[in-house]
Amino acid sequence: MKPAQLTQVIVDKIPSMRKSEAKVANLVLQNPLAMVEKRIVDIAEDADVSEPTVVRFCRAIGCKGFQDFKLSLAQQLAASPSFGQIAVKDSDSTKELSQKVFDSTVDSLLKVRDNLNLKNIDKAIRKLNEAGRVEFYGFGASAAVAADAQHKFFRLRINSVCYSDPHLQNMSASSLGKEDVVIAISQSGRTQALLDSIKLVQKQRGTVIGIAPSFSPVAKQSDIALEIDAEEEFQIFTPLSSRIAQLTIIDTLTIGVAQKKGDDLRDHLKRLQTGLKSLRCNH
Amino acid sequence: MKPAQLTQVIVDKIPSMRKSEAKVANLVLQNPLAMVEKRIVDIAEDADVSEPTVVRFCRAIGCKGFQDFKLSLAQQLAASPSFGQIAVKDSDSTKELSQKVFDSTVDSLLKVRDNLNLKNIDKAIRKLNEAGRVEFYGFGASAAVAADAQHKFFRLRINSVCYSDPHLQNMSASSLGKEDVVIAISQSGRTQALLDSIKLVQKQRGTVIGIAPSFSPVAKQSDIALEIDAEEEFQIFTPLSSRIAQLTIIDTLTIGVAQKKGDDLRDHLKRLQTGLKSLRCNH
DNA sequence: CAAATTCTTGTAAATTTTTTACAAAGTGGA
DNA sequence: TCCACTTTGTAAAAAATTTACAAGAATTTG
Numbered sequence: 048m049k050p051a052q053l054t055q056v057i058v059d060k061i062p063s064m065r066k067s068e069a070k071v072a073n074l075v076l077q078n079p080l081a082m083v084e085k086r087i088v089d090i091a092e093d094a095d096v097s098e099p100t101v102v103r104f105c106r107a108i109g110c111k112g113f114q115d116f117k118l119s120l121a122q123q124l125a126a127s128p129s130f131g132q133i134a135v136k137d138s139d140s141t142k143e144l145s146q147k148v149f150d151s152t153v154d155s156l157l158k159v160r161d162n163l164n165l166k167n168i169d170k171a172i173r174k175l176n177e178a179g180r181v182e183f184y185g186f187g188a189s190a191a192v193a194a195d196a197q198h199k200f201f202r203l204r205i206n207s208v209c210y211s212d213p214h215l216q217n218m219s220a221s222s223l224g225k226e227d228v229v230i231a232i233s234q235s236g237r238t239q240a241l242l243d244s245i246k247l248v249q250k251q252r253g254t255v256i257g258i259a260p261s262f263s264p265v266a267k268q269s270d271i272a273l274e275i276d277a278e279e280e281f282q283i284f285t286p287l288s289s290r291i292a293q294l295t296i297i298d299t300l301t302i303g304v305a306q307k308k309g310d311d312l313r314d315h316l317k318r319l320q321t322g323l324k325s326l327r328c329n330h
Numbered sequence: 331m332k333p334a335q336l337t338q339v340i341v342d343k344i345p346s347m348r349k350s351e352a353k354v355a356n357l358v359l360q361n362p363l364a365m366v367e368k369r370i371v372d373i374a375e376d377a378d379v380s381e382p383t384v385v386r387f388c389r390a391i392g393c394k395g396f397q398d399f400k401l402s403l404a405q406q407l408a409a410s411p412s413f414g415q416i417a418v419k420d421s422d423s424t425k426e427l428s429q430k431v432f433d434s435t436v437d438s439l440l441k442v443r444d445n446l447n448l449k450n451i452d453k454a455i456r457k458l459n460e461a462g463r464v465e466f467y468g469f470g471a472s473a474a475v476a477a478d479a480q481h482k483f484f485r486l487r488i489n490s491v492c493y494s495d496p497h498l499q500n501m502s503a504s505s506l507g508k509e510d511v512v513i514a515i516s517q518s519g520r521t522q523a524l525l526d527s528i529k530l531v532q533k534q535r536g537t538v539i540g541i542a543p544s545f546s547p548v549a550k551q552s553d554i555a556l557e558i559d560a561e562e563e564f565q566i567f568t569p570l571s572s573r574i575a576q577l578t579i580i581d582t583l584t585i586g587v588a589q590k591k592g593d594d595l596r597d598h599l600k601r602l603q604t605g606l607k608s609l610r611c612n613h
Numbered sequence: 614c615a616a617a618t619t620c621t622t623g624t625a626a627a628t629t630t631t632t633t634a635c636a637a638a639g640t641g642g643a
Numbered sequence: 644t645c646c647a648c649t650t651t652g653t654a655a656a657a658a659a660t661t662t663a664c665a666a667g668a669a670t671t672t673g
Contacts, residue, residue, distance in 0.1 A: 065620085065621060065622080066621080066622095067621075067622065067623095068621095083401060086658090086659065086660090087659070087660060087661095088659080088660095096622080096623085097622065097623045097624080098623090098659095098660075098661085099622080099623070099624090099660095099661075099662080100621095100622065100623080101660095102660075102661065102662090103621095103622090112660075112661075113659090113660065113661085114397075114630095114659095114660080117401070118366060118400070118401065118404050121401050121404055121405050122404050122405065122407070124405070141448050141451050141452040141455065141586065142448050144582065144585060144586055144589065145443070145446055145448065145451055145582045145586075146443065148578060148581050148582045148585055149439055149440070149442070149443035149578055149582070150443075152439060152578050152581070153436050153439050153440065156432055156435060156436050156439075157432070157436065159432070160428070160429065160432035160433075163428055165424050165425050165428065168424050168428055169424040172424065187481070188478070188481055188482075190477070190481075191474050191475075191477040191478035191481060192474075192478070194473070194474040194477055195471070195474035195475070195478075195573070198470070198471055198473075198474060199471075287581045287584075287585075290478070290577075291574055291577060291578065294573075294574060294577070295431060295432055295435050295574065298431050298435070298570045299427065299428045299431045299432075301570075302427060302431055302570075303424065303427055303428075306427065348649085348650060348651085349650080349651095350650080350651065350652095351650095369629090369630065369631090370630070370631060370632095371630080371631095379651080379652085380651065380652045380653080381630095381631080381632085381652090382631095382632075382633080382651080382652070382653090383650095383651065383652080385631075385632065385633095386650095386651090395631075395632075396630090396631065396632085397630095397631080397659095
C-alpha cells in the first residue's frame, strides 16, 4: 500500500491538537515541501515553539518520531509532487499544466481512498449482488458517470438502466420493488429533482445508494451513503477530480460484485469479448 | 533538482567505487525498500563494513550525507511504486479490494502522466481553441467518456456534440469543414466503425484527435494522436484504469483550452453556476 | 474568588545517531 | 623490500533527537 496522505491526517487532527502543536501543523501544511530538508531545530524556530513540541506534534499525527515524520512526508510528496501548489496559472506550459491535472487527480483519489466508509461499500456490494434491477440516476456532469456505471453493470449481466431525465426517472422509480436498487449520483448532493426521485424509490421500498458529498441532502436521504469529499483544485470549471473519484468508487462496487459472482460470470465475459471482436479492425 | 532515479545512479557508479563501498551499493540495490527504515549502523553491519564507509558511499553517489541518501531513496520509491501485485483475489476483503482498485488507478494515472506526448497535447489544445465545431465520437465504454467530454467543452462555450451511434457519426462527419475538430475515443483503438468515421472527417479536411493505445489503427489514422497505454489490472472486466486516464487527458485539454480563453470565459462560467443554483435544494 | 488540579510548554540533560580525524592496513610500482 | 598512495576501520567529536522534569497556564472545584 502507498503511504497514506499524511497532510490529510494533519488537517484532520488539528482540532484535537494543543495550541503549539497546531502551530507546527500549520507551518507544515503551509509548505510541506520545505519541511523535508529541515532539522528539528529549524522547524521549532520557524513555528516559534520548542523542539520537544515538534516531536510531540510528530507523535500526535501517528509518526514514530521526527525522522519518521520527515520520511513519510517526503514519500507522500514524491508520489504527488505538486501537492499544495496545483492551481493552474495562465503562464503554465503544457507540461506543467498536464502534470498538475494528473497530480491533482491522484491527490484526490488518495484522499477519497483514505476516507472511504468501508462498511457502506460492503453493504452496497452485498445489496447490489442480490438486487433485481439496478438503476442509475444522475444529471449534468453526473449523467455521464451514470451512463458509464450502467455500462459496467450491464457487462456483469445485471439488469441495469440509466436515466438522466427527471420524468423518466420518476416513471421508472414508481415501478420499482423492494428488491431493486438505485444508485443516485450527484456532485453537489443538492439537486432537487434527484431528491424527488430518491423519495419515490423509497416509497416503493427500493434501496437507494447515494454517491454524493458528506452531509449533503442526497447523502442524508440515501439508504446507503457513499460519501465523496474531493476538493476541486480547479474551482471555476465543472467538477473534475470528484467525478473521477465517483467513477473509481463505482469501479470498486463493480469489482466487488464481480468477485461475488465468481467463475460463472467469467465465462460470460469471455463470450462477450468474443462477440465484440467481430466489430474490430484486424490489421 | 535531484537525479531522477537514485538506484540508476548507484548502478552507474559501482564500477568506479571502492570495494567496500560497492558492498554497500549491492546491499542497497538488493532491497532498496528495506533501507528506508535502517540506521547507518544497521546498514554497516549488514554490508559488513564500517559506518564511515556507508557515509562515503552516500557521498559517492552524490548525496550530502546519510539522511539525504535515505530521503532521496524513499522519494524515488514512493514516486514509482512497484507496479506489482494488484490483482484482486477472491479472498480479498472489502478493504483490500477498494485499496487495490484505487491504487491501481493511481498507478496507471502516474504511468500515463510520465508518458504523455506533450507536443501533441499542445497541438491539440491549440487546434481546439481555434476550432469551429468540436465533435466527440466513441462507442461502448468510450461513449460515456465522449459524453463527459462533450459536457465539459459545452461549458467552455464551445460548439460541441457527442455521437455514439455510427450513422449519426457518419452523417455529422460529412457535414464538417476544415476548421472543425473531432475527438475520437477508443479503448481498443481498433473499432472499425470509428475508423470509418475518422476517414470521413479527414475527407472533409477536418482534424481528428485520437485518444487510443499506441500503434493502434485509431492512433495511426488520427491527425493528432494522444496515446494511452494503461495496463489493465483487472483483465476480464471492461477497461477501468485506461478510461480514467482518458478522462484525465480530456481534463487536461479542457483546462488547457480554458486557460487560453482566459478571463472572458471565467465570467461566463460564473453565470452558468448561478443558473444552476435554482435547481438546487437549499437546506 | 482563591486554592487545587490538570494540562501545556519549555529548559536542560541524556541518549542516539551521524560525521570527522586520524591511524592502521593494504596495494602496487620502482 | 621499501616508499608512496589508497583504502578502511577505530575512536572521538559533533550534531541531532529524545527524555525527564519543572515552571507556568488554564480549568475546575470548594
